[in-house]
Amino acid sequence: MESRSIIELSNKLLIPTYTRFPIVLRKGRGVKVWDVDGKEYLDFLAGIAVNVLGHCHRKVVMAIQKQVQRLIHVSNLYYTEPQLNLAKLLIENSFADRVFFCNSGTEANEGALKLARIYMKNKFGQERFEFIAAENSFHGRSFGSLSVTGQAKYHHGFEPLLQGIKFVPFNDVTAMEKAITDKTAAIILEPVQAEGGINIPSKNYFKKVRELCDKYNILLILDEVQTGIGRTGKLFAYEHFGIKPDIMSLAKGLGSGIPIGAILTTEEIAQAMGPKTHASTFGGNPVACAAAVATIETILEDGYLLDYAQRMSKYIIKKLNSLKEKHQEKIKEIRGVGLLIGVELSINGASIVKKCIEKGLLIGTAGDGSVLRFTPPLIIEKENVDKAIHILNSVLTDIQ
Numbered sequence: 311m312e313s314r315s316i317i318e319l320s321n322k323l324l325i326p327t328y329t330r331f332p333i334v335l336r337k338g339r340g341v342k343v344w345d346v347d348g349k350e351y352l353d354f355l356a357g358i359a360v361n362v363l364g365h366c367h368r369k370v371v372m373a374i375q376k377q378v379q380r381l382i383h384v385s386n387l388y389y390t391e392p393q394l395n396l397a398k399l400l401i402e403n404s405f406a407d408r409v410f411f412c413n414s415g416t417e418a419n420e421g422a423l424k425l426a427r428i429y430m431k432n433k434f435g436q437e438r439f440e441f442i443a444a445e446n447s448f449h450g451r452s453f454g455s456l457s458v459t460g461q462a463k464y465h466h467g468f469e470p471l472l473q474g475i476k477f478v479p480f481n482d483v484t485a486m487e488k489a490i491t492d493k494t495a496a497i498i499l500e501p502v503q504a505e506g507g508i509n510i511p512s513k514n515y516f517k518k519v520r521e522l523c524d525k526y527n528i529l530l531i532l533d534e535v536q537t538g539i540g541r542t543g544k545l546f547a548y549e550h551f552g553i554k555p556d557i558m559s560l561a562k563g564l565g566s567g568i569p570i571g572a573i574l575t576t577e578e579i580a581q582a583m584g585p586k587t588h589a590s591t592f593g594g595n596p597v598a599c600a601a602a603v604a605t606i607e608t609i610l611e612d613g614y615l616l617d618y619a620q621r622m623s624k625y626i627i628k629k630l631n632s633l634k635e636k637h638q639e640k641i642k643e644i645r646g647v648g649l650l651i652g653v654e655l656s657i658n659g660a661s662i663v664k665k666c667i668e669k670g671l672l673i674g675t676a677g678d679g680s681v682l683r684f685t686p687p688l689i690i691e692k693e694n695v696d697k698a699i700h701i702l703n704s705v706l707t708d709i710q
């Protein structure tokens with residue numbers, strides 16, 4: 311089928327939740343994808359921070375193929391080896407003692423909120439149920455995750471949402487302390503606000519938030535759905551801040567594109583979620599777990615890729631800063647941690663993204679649309695960066 315027919319028919323058949331660009335992608339390898347007409351694109355969005363090892367990484371493909379031939383699904387009424395292998399890997403390499411597997415970021419956050427509530431109610435009483443979240447945060451689209459998402463545009467039309475949620479400005483410890491009451495159960499934050507505009511907290515923010523949580527006996531939930539699995543140049547972004555969360559949610563990069571999410575927590579907190587309190591039919595599916603094991607093992611092999619991603623981050627940011635010098639009237643600021651990088655514009659980003667795509671570069675926007683979002687695979691090479699910068703430069707030069 312021709313790309314035009316695929317687009318027209320899809321637009322008729324799918325519930326129109328997405329504003330899609332008019333390209334039909336068929337194949338991917340490494341940092342590149344190709345559309346049905348054979349046109350090549352550099353993928354600097356990587357499925358919105360999902361394909362950490364690039365497209366169709368050999369080790370991930372092999373792990374999936376091997377598992378698909380052996381066992382695809384059995385339910386959580388039984389044990390499987392891939393689930394155990396993934397749990398072990400996550401626990402060995404994080405603060406956590408226990409893991410729950412699900413299928414997406416919103417589902418991981420949904421479970422994290424439920425876990426925090428039941429633990430806090432059991433320990434401190436029924437009144438301990440409120441959450442504090444940040445303005446401009448993004449935690450997902452299901453009702454719980456949506457309720458702690460601090461962006462009114464996503465709430466519109468779906469109210470009433472969950473009760474007992476307070477929003478405070480991100481990176482403001484004083485506002486956070488003021489919002490705490492004897493009803494607060496947990497604080498939920500992204501280490502770096504991604505969808506909200508690539509907002510990076512000041513160096514000590516999370517240390518201070520952790521101190522508040524300890525002082526007032528409140529749980530700290532870190533949503534590492536976008537920042538986790540190497541995205542920021544550490545396996546988990548909390549490692550940058552010298553703190554540990556009580557609960558952490560993961561998804562996106564975890565399965566290299568195979569849907570999987572996870573909730574990680576400590577032994578004590580995990581005990582609050584006994585049999586029948588929470589479940590997921592597909593959660594911890596053997597194929598998804600095999601993909602995730604291959605992803606994490608590849609990232610951690612020789613400790614090379616995380617350092618490499620940090621070096622590439624510096625290289626991209628340096629190149630973007632030289633673009634900023636050149637296009638001062640259009641670029642306001644470059645900010646990023648690892649390969650989660652934002653370019654704040656003084657013009658709207660949507661037309662830039664569109665023109666970049668036409669020229670073979672996939673990027674996205676964040677925040678109110680004035681921030682360009684770069685989340686390339688960790689395996690990106692300098693040559694790819696130079697090409698992407700060349701495209702962005704020509705788009706910025708042409709655009710009025």
Ligand code: PLP
Pocket residue numbers: 358414415416417419448449450451500504505533534535536537561562
């Ligand atoms: N949390 C964060 C920080 C995210 O960036 C996202 C998605 O962009 C989500 C949660 C929701 O994840 P999903 O789309 O897999 O439900």
